[in-house]
Amino acid sequence: MVAESFVIRNGTIADGIKDTPFVADVLVEDGCITKVGPNIRSNAKPIDAEGLLVTPGWIDIHTHYDGQLTWDPFLRPSCWHGVTTAITGNCGVGFAPVRPDGQKLLVEMMESTEDIPAKCLEEAIAWDWESFPEYMSSISEGNYAMDIGVQVPHAALRFYVMGERGARNEPARPEESAEMARLVAEGIRNGALGFSFSRTKAHTYLDGWQPGTLSGIEELKPIATAIAQEGGAPIMFSPRGVTGLYPEERDEEVRLAAELSRISHGPVMMCLIQHSHEPDEWKKILNEFEAASSTGAEVYAQVTGRSIVTLGGFSTKFNPFMHGKDWPSLAALPNKEIAQKVSSDKDLRNRLIRDAESTRHIWQSRKFFEEKTYPLIPLGETSPQYEPSESVAAIAERTRKAPIEIMLEVLCSHNGSGLLNYPHYNYADRNLNAVFEMLQHPNSRLGLSDAGAHLETLADASLFTFMMTHWSRDRENGIPLSSVVKMMTSEPAEIFGLNDRGRIAPGYRADINVIDYSNLEVGIPWLEHDVPGGGSRLLQKPEGYIHTFVSGVETFSEGKATGDLPGRLIRRESNL
Ligand SMILES: [Zn+2]
Numbered sequence: 001m002v003a004e005s006f007v008i009r010n011g012t013i014a015d016g017i018k019d020t021p022f023v024a025d026v027l028v029e030d031g032c033i034t035k036v037g038p039n040i041r042s043n044a045k046p047i048d049a050e051g052l053l054v055t056p057g058w059i060d061i062h063t064h065y066d067g068q069l070t071w072d073p074f075l076r077p078s079c080w081h082g083v084t085t086a087i088t089g090n091c092g093v094g095f096a097p098v099r100p101d102g103q104k105l106l107v108e109m110m111e112s113t114e115d116i117p118a119k120c121l122e123e124a125i126a127w128d129w130e131s132f133p134e135y136m137s138s139i140s141e142g143n144y145a146m147d148i149g150v151q152v153p154h155a156a157l158r159f160y161v162m163g164e165r166g167a168r169n170e171p172a173r174p175e176e177s178a179e180m181a182r183l184v185a186e187g188i189r190n191g192a193l194g195f196s197f198s199r200t201k202a203h204t205y206l207d208g209w210q211p212g213t214l215s216g217i218e219e220l221k222p223i224a225t226a227i228a229q230e231g232g233a234p235i236m237f238s239p240r241g242v243t244g245l246y247p248e249e250r251d252e253e254v255r256l257a258a259e260l261s262r263i264s265h266g267p268v269m270m271c272l273i274q275h276s277h278e279p280d281e282w283k284k285i286l287n288e289f290e291a292a293s294s295t296g297a298e299v300y301a302q303v304t305g306r307s308i309v310t311l312g313g314f315s316t317k318f319n320p321f322m323h324g325k326d327w328p329s330l331a332a333l334p335n336k337e338i339a340q341k342v343s344s345d346k347d348l349r350n351r352l353i354r355d356a357e358s359t360r361h362i363w364q365s366r367k368f369f370e371e372k373t374y375p376l377i378p379l380g381e382t383s384p385q386y387e388p389s390e391s392v393a394a395i396a397e398r399t400r401k402a403p404i405e406i407m408l409e410v411l412c413s414h415n416g417s418g419l420l421n422y423p424h425y426n427y428a429d430r431n432l433n434a435v436f437e438m439l440q441h442p443n444s445r446l447g448l449s450d451a452g453a454h455l456e457t458l459a460d461a462s463l464f465t466f467m468m469t470h471w472s473r474d475r476e477n478g479i480p481l482s483s484v485v486k487m488m489t490s491e492p493a494e495i496f497g498l499n500d501r502g503r504i505a506p507g508y509r510a511d512i513n514v515i516d517y518s519n520l521e522v523g524i525p526w527l528e529h530d531v532p533g534g535g536s537r538l539l540q541k542p543e544g545y546i547h548t549f550v551s552g553v554e555t556f557s558e559g560k561a562t563g564d565l566p567g568r569l570i571r572r573e574s575n576l
Pocket of ligand 1: 062064090091450
């Protein structure tokens with residue numbers, strides 16, 4: 001694998017910085033962009049990009065690929081969606097530092113908070129490390145389809161330093177906080193990109209909350225101070241009340257973010273979503289962020305580009321028919337056969353509907369899926385609809401059928417691969433207008449794809465393609481292409497101090513997408529049974545990425561892997 005020289009000719013360049021795309025050539029030599037301009041004279045191999053869009057590779061700052069990178073070096077599906085840098089270790093969870101007797105707990109935690117099967121992780125992870133630097137050197141031996149950055153995760157750190165008391169969320173003693181701070185500094189000195197923690201009580205673990213949920217400024221202050229002494233690095237966290245629960249505990253969170261930023265001399269990102277308990281609260285929080293930044297804190301809401309959903313299908317984790325008496329005999333069949341059986345056997349269909357009507361289990365109940373659910377791909381169409389206007393209930397009313405009948409029709413559609421889309425967050429107004437405003441707020445940054453997590457319930461690694469198709473191309477009230485490209489390239493690069501990427505400009509790394517923009521499609525999610533330990537995951541493959549380069553090496557050509565894996569662990573360069 002040698003980075004060849006090549007020149008991308010006549011593409012329309014959205015360079016990650018300028019407000020208007022422009023037509024030019026891009027010369028790439030030794031893995032770097034060396035020239036951008038019209039009619040570059042060069043004998044290097046030409047790549048014709050006339051009529052195509054040329055962008056920097058996407059940077060996904062919120063993934064949970066910590067486990068997957070040990071068994072899937074391509075990091076599917078992100079590799080298909082133009083992502084050339086993925087950052088793991090988010091939300092406080094990860095696999096280092098760890099003592100041999102603590103591995104099980106970290107695996108269970110990843111299963112309970114991020115929905116990644118413990119069986120898979122047990123089978124895949126080599127555990128040839130204890131400290132965070134050892135973990136980094138272990139993964140630095142791997143070759144990947146994209147670059148990987150890691151953050152020091154607080155929950156693992158807390159358990160490492162405090163043992164059972166840390167796992168039970170007991171307060172840290174001063175010497176324990178100091179030890180955690182020392183280890184975070186050590187991680188950052190060795191190239192960790194940042195530090196993450198979680199205070200949301202939505203992240204439960206065994207009979208309690210994720211380790212670190214109750215940690216406040218006393219415990220985090222020494223860590224932030226240590227980060228400052230290392231020259232500053234970003235901190236990200238999932239705040240208390242992010243999902244709308246515990247409203248009385250939410251007020252502290254922006255103040256905590258601002259204080260940590262002041263102490264650490266770096267940016268602090270806090271996840272922000274719209275929840276239906278208080279659908280306008282996000283506005284208040286963004287105002288607070290704005291006020292905090294006017295006093296010198298560098299604070300951002302980490303937001304996403306669409307609703308956060310549970311997908312329900314014949315083979316996903318949840319669907320409204322899985323408590324019926326007939327389900328066990330259907331569950332193991334391919335989706336296509338389930339759909340055929342349901343459409344040819346009227347009694348079976350009626351029994352499934354009747355049993356679903358009486359299911360009480362909340363996640364699998366008719367009520368859960370009926371109330372706010374939308375078909376992901378409207379009946380009769382072929383592309384996903386992430387801003388749907390017609391719910392299952394509305395279709396039922398229009399067609400004078402029962403909602404549960406519509407749900408069964410949706411699941412049977414597309415040869416049994418139809419999906420119900422239940423938006424938990426960012427859809428309280430039944431549209432994405434709140435997301436539209438969140439995305440464009442100066443104090444927000446795009447993240448939260450959760451790529452690599454919640455394997456059987458969501459498929460949001462496709463967020464990056466969706467940003468292009470929905471927000472910059474298709475939506476009536478959309479966002480300019482150049483702004484969308486910035487959100488996915490130069491902005492995340494800047495926040496993580498990755499000064500070598502995120503722009504199409506001389507001196508930058510040749511992480512490049514060449515895209516057939518007008519024919520770009522997000523693709524339809526499907527369940528693939530390829531997870532170690534016998535598990536499944538939702539994958540989604542787009543159309544329209546013509547070339548993806550990482551460090552000047554082509555990783556994907558028209559959707560096909562070239563087989564080259566130029567991605568490496570990247571290390572933070574000290575500002576000291
Ligand atoms: Zn997360």
